[in-house]
Amino acid sequence: MTGEDLDWNEITVPVDLPEVIDPISYQRVVENSGATWDYFPGHFDPEYARGQGNPTIYVNTMHLAGFADRVATDWAGPGSRVVRRSMRLAGSIYAGDTMIGRARAVGKRCDTSKDPPRYLIDIEIQVVNQHGALCCPVELTLQMPNVAPDR
């Protein structure tokens, strides 16, 4: 589409995506409430978070989802779009942690049930913390820019 986008025809699966590393400061966790309007106190009040059994404040679902989407679209390009995302919140990313995204494209499909057909890439992402603990396994599907049909 723009030259920045991967060409669906030329993607071979499975393929590993570049790892993304993102240190999460207290400021980032607080930015999270500001950007999402999610003022659940576990996201900005360390005392409340500790009362829940957590060591301190933690990022919300939207931030984890945004990180997963970033891992996928940084790789595929801005002409791609997330059309499906399935995530399990197995552990939390706390202020002071580092979020690491490791991903692999595992499937490549042309969905002909839609007109025009959709060119899709299935990606598995693991969001782990600096201790290697799996905090959030994600399955995500990208729709790629339309490509010239093989005719």
Added chain:
Amino acid sequence: MEQELSYQLTFGTYADALRMVGAKNEPRTAATPVNGARIQLFASMVHDGNRSYWDTEFARQRWGGLLAPPALLMGWLVPPPWQPGGRPPAASLALRVPLPGTTFINAANDVEFFEPVVEGDVLTAVEELVSVSPEKQTRLGVGHFVETLDTYSRQDGTVVATSRNTLFRFTPGAPS
């Protein structure tokens, strides 16, 4: 305090909760249209340089306007932290399920995005209570998993996304 009010929980028994399964709330419409300021504040928070969120001309050609980050979907329906006349009561159906748990944490989320959401769109959501699990013990405490299904449509009635969410409504405490 306002932050407590905004997450006021409804209390009751598991039997009360089961009677609510299948309930839907009235459609709720976002307080503000999808807009570039919030798109870029979110992308900035995530450190996401995707041109679809930042480059107006690129986004107009590709999507018809700056693209709403898919991950911000549920954020558009959160009421602002303060409004003239008082903040409307927190609307989330998942929190209005009568249960004993004193707090909650999110457990899983599955979303499908049928159409791009772009600046100017006004989203409306309908929430449905799908299921409530029997009592479970986790590392955080004892509670119930609450599954809801949110359907998002835009101003022309087109359904743009569905979101199936599971949260854990629990009372903190170590396993005994």
